[in-house]
Amino acid sequence: MSSPIIEMRQITKTFGPVTANSGVNLEIYPGEIHALLGENGAGKSTLMNVLTGTYAPDGGEIYYKGKRADIRTPKDAVALGIGMVHQHFRLIPTLTVAENVFLNSGSKRFFLKKDKIEREINECAKKFNLAVDASAYVWQLSVGEQQRVEIVKLLYQGAEILILDEPSAVLTPQEAQHMFDTLRKMADDGKAVIVISHKMNEVMNNADRITVMKNGMVGDTMLAKDATVNRLTEAVVGVTAGTQKRSLDRAPGKDIIFAMEAVSAQNDRNLPALRGISFYIRKGEIFGIAGVAGNGQRELAEVIAGLRPVSGGQIRMHGKDITKTSVKERINAGISFIPEDRMTTGLIPELDMKQNLILKHFNTEKYSRRGVLLQEQMQKDAEAYTEAYEIKHAGVSYPVGLMSGGNQQKLLFAREVAGDPELIVAAYPVRGLDIGAAEAIRSILMEQSWKGAAVVFISEELEEIFTLCDRVGVLCDGELMGIREIGQTDIMEIGRLMTGETGTGSSEPAADGKGGDS
Amino acid sequence: MRGRVYIKKRTGVPTWYRILNPVLFVMLALVFSGIFLTAVGFNPLTVYAKMLKTICSPSGLVRSIEAGMPLMLTGLAVAFGYRMNLNNIGAEGQYALGAVFCVGFALYGPVMPPLLKIIGMFIAAALGGAAASLIAAIPKAFWGVNETILTMMLNYIFLYVLNFLMYGPWKMLNQMVAQTRIIDERYWLPEIGHTGINSVLIIIILLAAALQFFHTKTTRGYQMEVIRRSPRAAQYAGMSVARNILMVLGVSGAIAGLAGFAQVAGIIHRVQADLPNNAGYTGIVVAFLAGLNPLVCLLVGFFFGALQISAVAVQITGVPSQVAMMIQGSIMLFVIAGEFFIRNQFVRRKTTEGGADA
Numbered sequence: 046m047s048s049p050i051i052e053m054r055q056i057t058k059t060f061g062p063v064t065a066n067s068g069v070n071l072e073i074y075p076g077e078i079h080a081l082l083g084e085n086g087a088g089k090s091t092l093m094n095v096l097t098g099t100y101a102p103d104g105g106e107i108y109y110k111g112k113r114a115d116i117r118t119p120k121d122a123v124a125l126g127i128g129m130v131h132q133h134f135r136l137i138p139t140l141t142v143a144e145n146v147f148l149n150s151g152s153k154r155f156f157l158k159k160d161k162i163e164r165e166i167n168e169c170a171k172k173f174n175l176a177v178d179a180s181a182y183v184w185q186l187s188v189g190e191q192q193r194v195e196i197v198k199l200l201y202q203g204a205e206i207l208i209l210d211e212p213s214a215v216l217t218p219q220e221a222q223h224m225f226d227t228l229r230k231m232a233d234d235g236k237a238v239i240v241i242s243h244k245m246n247e248v249m250n251n252a253d254r255i256t257v258m259k260n261g262m263v264g265d266t267m268l269a270k271d272a273t274v275n276r277l278t279e280a281v282v283g284v285t286a287g288t289q290k291r292s293l294d295r296a297p298g299k300d301i302i303f304a305m306e307a308v309s310a311q312n313d314r315n316l317p318a319l320r321g322i323s324f325y326i327r328k329g330e331i332f333g334i335a336g337v338a339g340n341g342q343r344e345l346a347e348v349i350a351g352l353r354p355v356s357g358g359q360i361r362m363h364g365k366d367i368t369k370t371s372v373k374e375r376i377n378a379g380i381s382f383i384p385e386d387r388m389t390t391g392l393i394p395e396l397d398m399k400q401n402l403i404l405k406h407f408n409t410e411k412y413s414r415r416g417v418l419l420q421e422q423m424q425k426d427a428e429a430y431t432e433a434y435e436i437k438h439a440g441v442s443y444p445v446g447l448m449s450g451g452n453q454q455k456l457l458f459a460r461e462v463a464g465d466p467e468l469i470v471a472a473y474p475v476r477g478l479d480i481g482a483a484e485a486i487r488s489i490l491m492e493q494s495w496k497g498a499a500v501v502f503i504s505e506e507l508e509e510i511f512t513l514c515d516r517v518g519v520l521c522d523g524e525l526m527g528i529r530e531i532g533q534t535d536i537m538e539i540g541r542l543m544t545g546e547t548g549t550g551s552s553e554p555a556a557d558g559k560g561g562d563s
Numbered sequence: 564m565r566g567r568v569y570i571k572k573r574t575g576v577p578t579w580y581r582i583l584n585p586v587l588f589v590m591l592a593l594v595f596s597g598i599f600l601t602a603v604g605f606n607p608l609t610v611y612a613k614m615l616k617t618i619c620s621p622s623g624l625v626r627s628i629e630a631g632m633p634l635m636l637t638g639l640a641v642a643f644g645y646r647m648n649l650n651n652i653g654a655e656g657q658y659a660l661g662a663v664f665c666v667g668f669a670l671y672g673p674v675m676p677p678l679l680k681i682i683g684m685f686i687a688a689a690l691g692g693a694a695a696s697l698i699a700a701i702p703k704a705f706w707g708v709n710e711t712i713l714t715m716m717l718n719y720i721f722l723y724v725l726n727f728l729m730y731g732p733w734k735m736l737n738q739m740v741a742q743t744r745i746i747d748e749r750y751w752l753p754e755i756g757h758t759g760i761n762s763v764l765i766i767i768i769l770l771a772a773a774l775q776f777f778h779t780k781t782t783r784g785y786q787m788e789v790i791r792r793s794p795r796a797a798q799y800a801g802m803s804v805a806r807n808i809l810m811v812l813g814v815s816g817a818i819a820g821l822a823g824f825a826q827v828a829g830i831i832h833r834v835q836a837d838l839p840n841n842a843g844y845t846g847i848v849v850a851f852l853a854g855l856n857p858l859v860c861l862l863v864g865f866f867f868g869a870l871q872i873s874a875v876a877v878q879i880t881g882v883p884s885q886v887a888m889m890i891q892g893s894i895m896l897f898v899i900a901g902e903f904f905i906r907n908q909f910v911r912r913k914t915t916e917g918g919a920d921a
Contacts, residue, residue, distance in 0.1 A: 352798060373801030382799070390799045393792045404789065404800045413782045420780070 048111060050075045050237050051096070051127075051206060056105035058091055065091040067261045069105070073206065078228055078238045080252035080269070082245070083281060084505055088261040089241045093208050097129045098122040123151070128199030129208040132215075134191050138184035142166065142194050145183055149198045169200050173230045188314065189220040196227070207231065208239045213247055214339055217316065218522075225251040243337050245277050245544045257281055278540035298328035301364075302499040303349075303468050308358030310348050318344040320523045321358070326468070326499040331490065333514035333531075334503040335539050338473075341523040342503045343385065346472045349501065350382040351375040362468070376405050379467035383457055383474050385503075387450075391457045394446025398438060399423040401445050402430060402460045430459040435485070451482025458489050465496055472503045487513060507536050521545040571910045581905060585852075588901030592894040603886065610877050610890075617876035618869045625759040629830050631868025633658065633822040633839070635767055637846025638853060638860040639774060640692075640819035645855050646778060647787045647811045653699060653714025654819040655843025656721030657692040661820020663725055664691030665827045666834040669746040670733070677749045684750065685766075685824050692820015693813045695721055700812035704805040710812065718843065729836040741836035752829045763829030767861065770818070774857040787811060819843065848895065852902060870894060 051073040058066040066088045073079055081089045094100045096107065098119040107114050109125050116122050136145050143163045163179040170177045175193045183191060192212060199207055209228075213221035228238050228251070242248050248255055249272050257264040257280035265280040304325035312318035318341050326332045334342060347353035349360070351372040360368045362378055370378070384390040392401050403412045403423055412419055427441035434455045438448050445453055454474065461469065471490060475483035490513065494500050504510050510517050511531060518528045519542035526542040597607035617623040637654040644651035651657075665688035672683065699713035728734075729741040752762050778784040790797040790807055797804055822842060827834060845867060853859035874887040 350799070371801065372798065376801050384799065389793060390795045393789060393796050395792045396788065400785065400788070403785070404796065407782050407785055416781050416783060418780055418782055418785060 047074060047076075049073055049108075050110055052108040052111075053092070053096065054106045054108065056092060056095055056102050056107075058095055058100055058102050064261050066095070066102070069258075069261070069263055071256060071263070073237045073239060075205070075235050075237050076232050077253040078225075078232050078240060078251060080248040080255045081239060081241045081258060082243060082248050082255055082277065083258035083264070084243060087258040089258050090210060091261075092258070093129060093210065093239065093241060096122065097127055097208065123202060123204075126203055126205035127208070128202065128204035128206070130192065130195040130199065130210065130212060132210045134195055136183045136191055136194060139182065141180055141182050142177060142186075142197075143179045145194060146179075146198050146201050150202050166197060166201065170197055173200070173227055173234070175227055188215045189217075189224070192216070192224065193227075200231075204236070206237045206239070208241070210241045211243070212240060213242065213244065215314075221247065243281075243339075245274060245281075245337075248272075249274075249277070274541055274544055275537060278537060278543075298330075298497065300328045301325045302328050302362065303501075304361045304364075305349075306359045306361070308348060308360060309356045310344050310353055311356055312344055317356075318523050319348065319355075322523075322525050323358075324518050324525060324528060326501065328499060329494050329497050330516065331494050331500040331502050331514045333510035333517035334501060334520055335507060335510050335517050336505070336520035336543050338505055340520045342472065342520060344523075345520070346382065346384065346470050346501070346503060349468075349470050350380060350384075381461040381466035381469045383454075383461055383469070383471040385472040385476070387453055387457050388446070392445050392453055395444050397443055398431075398436075398441045398445055398456060399427045401456060402427060402463075404460065406463075430456065430463075434459045434489070449482075451478045451485075454478060454482060454486055455489075458486060462489060462493050462498075465493070466498055468499045468501070469493060470501045470503075473505070474502075475504075475506075475509070507539055510539075511536065519543055568909055568911050570907050573906060573908050576905055584901050584905050585898050588897040589894055591901075592890075592897035595897070596890045596893050599889065600882070600886070605880070605882055605886075610880055610882055613877050613880050614873035614890075617873050622759070623869075623872055623876065627869035627872045628760055628764060628865060629868070630871045631865040632764060632767060632825045632830065633842040634845050634849055634867050635771070635861050635864030636822040636825060637819050637842050638849030638864050639767075639771060639846075639857055640815045640817075640822075641846045642850035642853060642855040642857060642860055643774065643818060644811060644815040645850060647791045647807065649703075649808065649811055649815070650711040651696065651714050651812060651815045651819075652711055652847065653696060653717050653816070653843070654822075654846045655839045655841070656714070656718035657695040657816040657819035658822040658839040658843050659718075659721040659725040660695040660823075661688040661692035661817075662823025662826060662834045662838055663721075663728060664688055664694075664820070665823045666733075666743055666746065669750055669827055670743060680750050681752065681828055684828055685821070688820045688824035688827070689817035690820070691823065693817040695820070696812045696816025697809070700809050700816075703812065704808040722837070722839070725834070725838065726836045729834065733834075735833075743833045743835075745832050746827060750828065751832055761829040763825045767825070770821070771857040771861050778857070783810070819846070848899065852898065867895070 049072040051071075053069060053071040056066050056069040056071075057064070069088070069092055071092065081092070083089050091100065095102045096116070098116045098121050101117060107116055114121075114125060116125070116127075137148070140148070143159060143166055144157075146166055147157065147162050166177065166179040170179075170193070175197055177190065177193050177197055183194065186194065192215070196207070207228075212224055216224060225247075228240070232238050232253070240248070240252065249269055252269045254266065255269055255272055255277070256266045257277065259280065265276070267276070306323050308319060308322045309317065310319040322345065324332065334345065336342060344353055348355055351370060351374070355368060358368070359366055362380070367375065367378065388394050393404070399420075400423075403418070406412055407418065412422055424441065430436060431438070431441065436448075436452050436455045436459070438445075438452060445456060448456070458474070469490070474486050474490070478486065487509075490500055490502065502510065502514055514531055516528060516530055517534070517539060519526045519539055521543060522545060526545065529539070593607070593611060600607040600610055618627060637658060640654045640657065641651055665684045668687040669680070669684050672680070672687075675683065695717060696714065699710050699717060702708035702713060703710040726741070729743065733743045735742055735744040754760060755762050755765065778787070786797070786802055786807055789800065790802065790804055794804055822839070823834070826838065849860055849863045849867060853863045870891050874891040877887045877890070878884050
């Protein structure tokens with residue numbers, strides 16, 4: 046191989062107490078597709094934002110073609126031919142493709158020569174097999190087409206190093222494959238392509254080299270042809286194979302509380318997000334949902350909470366069909382939901398603790414009489430929760446947005462487990478929390494399961510699933526790849542299921558017969 | 564590297580600054596207008612003295628309150644909508660339709676004991692305003708149609724409805740002016756003691772207090788607050804956003820309609836062509852300067868009423884009405900601009916280089 050076009054040495058970046066990158070080294074060669082693999086929060090995006098001049102690193106150096114490069118602003122990065130396609134596109138919908146591309150080209154020409162620009166764009170697009178209609182308005186385009194426009198934008202401004210942040214997340218599998226074919230053409234043309242991803246098989250099939258990031262550091266770098274699911278799983282999850290069991294001398298009850306049968310649903314873009322999901326949960330059981338984020342977890346949680354309609358199948362609570370019931374009816378039926386975005390859905394950051402804790406129960410006898418809120422009761426409960434869950438805050442009348450993430454999550458849990466729910470859906474409940482808060486949250490969940498609550502526990506951390514859950518189902522591309530008893534599986538098998546390989550292991554018998562009509 | 568100046572949101576604004584800020588910007592507006600007045604040959608001090616004397620005189624005060632009352636109500640109406648992020652730009656039209664309903668009931672409705680009749684007029688005005696706003700609320704709630712445009716465009720329709728009646732079927736006979744006849748004196752709201760201030764002011768104060776209570780103490784007010792801050796959280800909690808949109812826009816329109824009641828039952832006892840006279844639009848400014856607080860809306864409404872009255876008064880000193888309007892407009896503009904400095908402050912950015920400038 047030739048010499049690297051970009052070399053990042055000992056890059057360190059901290060945000061307050063959080064270290065996002067620590068001593069990261071990365072070499073990028075022209076003509077390669079280089080994949081950055083890792084979980085959410087592993088530091089992939091931060092590293093790329095350093096490279097594109099969005100963040101200034103706290104330490105480390107960047108070399109461009111062997112020379113020290115001083116990248117301070119995005120402009121500096123563009124001048125070096127570094128361009129990035131963000132997860133959220135930066136296009137202006139009311140302008141045409143050509144206008145968007147021109148806008149970004151940094152040209153200072155006063156007159157728009159539309160014909161010329163469109164011709165240039167079409168030439169550029171044709172060269173890399175990017176089907177783009179330069180005269181179309183961006184709002185008319187599908188997401189896949191918009192992504193191609195973003196790529197053309199970079200090519201038009203002369204980018205030699207293209208960075209794509211989770212490019213396949215918004216695409217259908219066919220579109221994704223087409224996109225990778227295009228990227229391959231660019232690499233063959235001598236460009237360097239960096240793809241941020243957390244999908245293992247996509248990376249193994251399409252990249253030349255793979256760098257795995259874990260906790261802000263480089264876990265492993267390998268040629269794609271040397272990569273195996275095991276090696277990648279190890280590097281991503283950070284644990285070598287080995288089976289931990291839920292250390293509890295307690296068996297879940299026999300009664301089936303909640304069951305789903307062949308449930309399908311669509312995501313916000315009306316693409317299938319859940320395909321024929323069937324599972325059941327017994328009283329006092331913690332049921333883990335493993336899988337790489339973005340494979341239907343959000344939609345599954347929302348379907349259970351009643352926030353998202355199903356396109357097929359049936360949901361049952363205690364054997365009763367609740368498929369068509371409203372959010373309110375499900376709250377009343379004892380379904381609690383800890384959403385993954387606690388600051389926009391679970392809590393209202395501008396409101397204080399008292400106002401947040403009555404969110405779901407403001408209309409009950411407990412908190413209001415004839416439409417007037419019972420402030421004293423709210424105050425009393427806020428103080429009681431503060432004590433019971435050791436929530437630290439400046440006062441119950443301060444906006445909860447000022448609390449730390451851990452304390453916010455404790456408050457959210459305090460509210461959701463009040464009144465001992467029958468079913469708790471917790472989506473990534475410890476994501477972004479420090480160790481102490483994460484431990485507190487897990488013990489709340491444990492305690493609830495002892496009290497008899499059925500828990501759906503959605504997480505990316507396999508270790509955590511293995512210590513907490515009784516059974517685990519693995520989601521991949523909206524399908525449940527399999528359900529395993531924790532005692533009868535190991536991390537490697539779950540890791541394989543996460544990539545979409547159905548193992549030959551014994552799949553659990555379906556729940557339909559047992560759960561259904563009881 | 565140079566330090567760059569940038570704008571930062573203020574947090575925890577002290578009360579003294581909240582009060583001092585508008586005072587300061589009124590002064591600035593007076594200086595600005597003073598330059599202009601001098602240029603066109605007036606002594607600004609004489610003009611300002613006249614303005615001040617007018618506002619401080621008993622009759623000027625009464626007239627300021629009278630001019631301010633419709634503004635208080637439209638301010639309350641707009642503020643109520645914004646408490647759930649709904650842009651009710653239609654207070655003008657809602658006021659107009661409220662006035663039409665109210666005077667229609669007063670003049671052509673059944674003869675009743677005075678108290679009952681006045682209550683009936685109150686309800687008619689509220690219904691008129693609510694009907695006007697619900698026409699916009701229904702498409703908003705069920706199909707997500709932009710309420711800003713709907714409410715604004717409806718203003719023209721209701722203004723023309725009002726003017727059609729004033730120039731046409733309801734016009735007082737044998738007169739040049741397009742207005743209805745005066746309503747029966749028995750249906751007038753009395754003045755408070757011998758102050759000359761009509762008791763409709765008490766109704767407005769009670770209404771503002773009730774709204775304040777509604778926002779801070781009731782479950783409905785709480786739901787509005789949740790939806791305003793995070794519609795996602797509201798859905799997550801099982802609240803019906805559509806139903807709340809209907810309720811809030813309906814009530815907002817009803818409050819604006821009550822401005823018609825204030826005129827008919829309390830102030831001019833009739834309806835004239837172009838009655839709202841931009842009170843609906845001024846109400847938007849009132850609501851924002853009041854920080855959407857109902858009680859503060861009353862103060863700001865009074866302030867704007869006083870401004871209108873003093874602008875009329877300075878014309879006695881020979882200042883043309885256009886210049887008087889200009890003074891009024893510049894005070895308004897400066898106070899609004901000053902509001903920016905209550906919310907934000909300019910900060911000098913420190914460079915990361917351990918910079919030259921602190």
